[in-house]
Amino acid sequence: MDEATPNEGVVRRADVEDAETIGQLLHDFNREFDEPTPQPAALADRVRMLLRSGESVVLLGGKGPDGLAVLRFRPAIWSAGLECYLAELYVVPHRRGRGLGRALMEEAIEQARRRGADSMDLGTSEGDVAARALYESLGFTNREGGRDGPVMYFYERDLGSGT
Numbered sequence: 293m294d295e296a297t298p299n300e301g302v303v304r305r306a307d308v309e310d311a312e313t314i315g316q317l318l319h320d321f322n323r324e325f326d327e328p329t330p331q332p333a334a335l336a337d338r339v340r341m342l343l344r345s346g347e348s349v350v351l352l353g354g355k356g357p358d359g360l361a362v363l364r365f366r367p368a369i370w371s372a373g374l375e376c377y378l379a380e381l382y383v384v385p386h387r388r389g390r391g392l393g394r395a396l397m398e399e400a401i402e403q404a405r406r407r408g409a410d411s412m413d414l415g416t417s418e419g420d421v422a423a424r425a426l427y428e429s430l431g432f433t434n435r436e437g438g439r440d441g442p443v444m445y446f447y448e449r450d451l452g453s454g455t
Contacts, residue, residue, distance in 0.1 A: 303399040306350040306360075308343050311336040314350055317360050321382040348379075349403055353396045359383035361396040365407060373410035376400075381414075381423070388422070397430055415446040 306314060315336030322329030329335070342348040347366070353359040362380040378400060383393045404412050414432070416423045424434070 302355075303351050303353040303395050305403070306343070306352045308340050310350070310352060311339045311343070313352070313357060314339045314360060317357070317382060317384075318362075318380065320384070321380065324385070349407070351396055351399050351403065353383075353392050353399075354387055356384065356387075358387040359392045359396055361400045363400055363403060365404075365409060368410065371410050374404075374408050376404035376407070376409035376412040378412060378414035393423075393426055394430075397426060401430065 312332070315332040315334070315338075318335045318339075319329050319332040330338075339350065343350065347364060349363040349365075351361040351363070353361075360380065360382055361378065364377045364379050365374045366377070368375045378397075381393060381396060381400075383396070401412065412432075414427065416427065418424075428434070
């Protein structure tokens with residue numbers, strides 16, 4: 293593991309002026325994993341809207357910035373608090389393994405607590421062992437059959453096609 297450089301783990305809350313940078317990072321994230329993605333400018337427009345709504349928070353980390361965490365908040369059903377959904381966590385490839393993902397996650401948890409969330413959820417793939425290890429080291433649990441209860445599945449459906 294490379295030694296961290298000064299400011300490597302510095303995390304700050306993004307504002308609307310950061311939308312272009314955020315759009316580029318989100319675009320790069322999807323391209324890295326061969327996922328369909330809007331162009332960076334379209335993502336920046338969407339990010340501006342989300343940040344202005346107040347229902348989303350984006351954290352930027354590193355000097356570049358070299359990573360981000362996108363948080364979405366919604367009222368909870370089972371408590372008077374909020375639920376926080378970690379929509380995205382991304383660190384550019386050449387900055388991985390230096391603590392930036394952990395710094396982003398620690399600040400995400402703190403932001404969620406300050407905002408009044410009493411839970412945070414996220415989804416990740418089975419093969420993303422590094423991310424799973426990070427989440428578990430921060431106290432997130434994944435229920436696996438036989439250990440903590442039934443296997444939990446995360447489903448999604450594109451509603452844009454009408455089928």
